[in-house]
Amino acid sequence: MAEFWDGGYAYYATALLLVIGLYAILVKRNLVKKLIGLNIVQAAIILMWVASATRPDATVPVLDTHGEQGKQVVDATDYLNPLPHTLMLTAIVVGVATTGVAFALLISIYRRYGTLDEAELLEQMRGEPQ
């Protein structure tokens, strides 16, 4: 059991975060809370990518040519994997843009219906013609 947990804490934590986010999207009735759930899901996946880039005793991937003379040969295992970080920078931008559009939609919904509660919205829409 111990070895199941060992070395994977980050993944178990992010998996838990993912489930919390999905729960909020599916179960919460308030649309803002659903959006928060979506943000939690996105954050969990971003953390998952970033966590997989770590390596024990590794440093930031900046090539330092002024170091010790004997350390001129670059050893890839000394460095973190930079690719997931750059990818997630893009994913964060996408997530922020999504949240921005979602807020604009929520403001528009609130102006038209005066509520962001899903049940109340459905109640109001039932009275309208299709």
Next chain:
Amino acid sequence: MTPHLPLLIPLVLLVAALLAPLVGIVRYTWVYRLALVAVAVDAGVALWGLAEVVDGGTMTYRLAGWQPPIGIEFVLDPLSAFFSAVIATVALIVMVGARAMVVEELPRKEVPFFTTVLLMLAGFQGIVLTGDLFNLFVFLEIAALAGYALVAVGERASPLAAFRYLLVGATGASLYLLGLWFIYNLTGSLNMRDVAAILPGSWDNPALAIGLSLMIVGIGVKMALFPLHGWLPDAYTQAPSATTALMAPIGTKVGAYVLIRLLVFVFGGPLVTDELPVADVVMWLSAIGIIYGSILAIAQRELKRMLAYSSVAQVGYIGLGIGLANPVALIGAVLHVVNHAVMKGALFLVAGTMRARLGHSDIGRIDAAVTRKLPWTMAAFTVAALSMIGIPPTAGFFSKWYLTSGAVDRGLWIMVVVIMVSSLLNAVYFFRVLERGYLRHDDDESLDAVVRDEAPPAMLAPTIVLAVGILALGVFNAVLVNGVLDLIPPAGW
């Protein structure tokens, strides 16, 4: 010029999308012209690319000169060239008619509307042309975000429909990203061809199964594959007619493209058919979706909503062709992509024309007087409806023919039954409209008193062009299949 084709196709639209607001500051009527010219140039470039690929084979473009596994690669192969040509051509035809609908439904909103349309189309072309799995996610979100905005400017309930679409769509994209995490950690690469070459070594790894399933679910949302179609009917019904006419023909097809790209080219034949029967799952879900969408379409009383449910069924045909996992069915699926794009474009343009001319598109209020008013529009509707049912020589018959042949090749007679039953259901819901439009007349008022009030030429022309296109695609389908589509299925599928 020619070596830059793979990049030029999305770049033309992206640059136009950035220029459009600036042009709008100077004179806002110029924005529509800019958008139309950009899409026309793009269609020309895409068709040129298709011709080059058919003659000279696959073209690749390395962004900033980086070698493929490290840098991002744009690939113009028969599949992507065909899809980008379909997207640009159908978008161009619909764009001609879109202006009248935008002026009608969204007065003084041309600048933001057409800027967002260009952005969405750029996203679609990017999805189709990129050869990098992460880059695909970025383009997927560019197209989706523009799509949410375009849906949200419609009727009173449209922001809610758009928000639900956003919630489902963004969750789907996140699941795709999570699936990609498994694939990346398994292979260490994001380049599609590189991943396809590395994967066969790790077939027994459970991470592959999880990653593949998550990616398929994420794409299934974008494609509106049953049971992930929930966002589609509300979004298509509430959106402005111009949005629906642009999104319905090509939006879900781009999702279908990604599914084909992933299952057929990245993960490849034996893996998705024998090792992990993903193709079978897609096939059965599509079959259920075909029947379910057709039955719900019968129950609808509003034309746009009926067409939206019919889209769920039609996406099912494409999924069925992918899931049957043989070359004939795949050709049927790709042929159905172009056929359905042309048919649905025509049908939604007709629905938009009705809203502009009659002020409604309720099926219950369509009668012979409508046909009297809009004779050409109803004629185009009839051709598209016959094609949806699958009556020769319209285009719809031939894609169903290839799909049925694929099902027979697999020995899956149940799928033949599904296609036949759904054709009958299609007949029920389209003949219901045609019967009202041509034979029924409820009012006491004489039909002779009804004045002909056809749509303006800018709206009528694209509808007629698409209707003629349906017949042309049907009659000349052999040219298309032998010349282009035969090149698509890779060896071993």
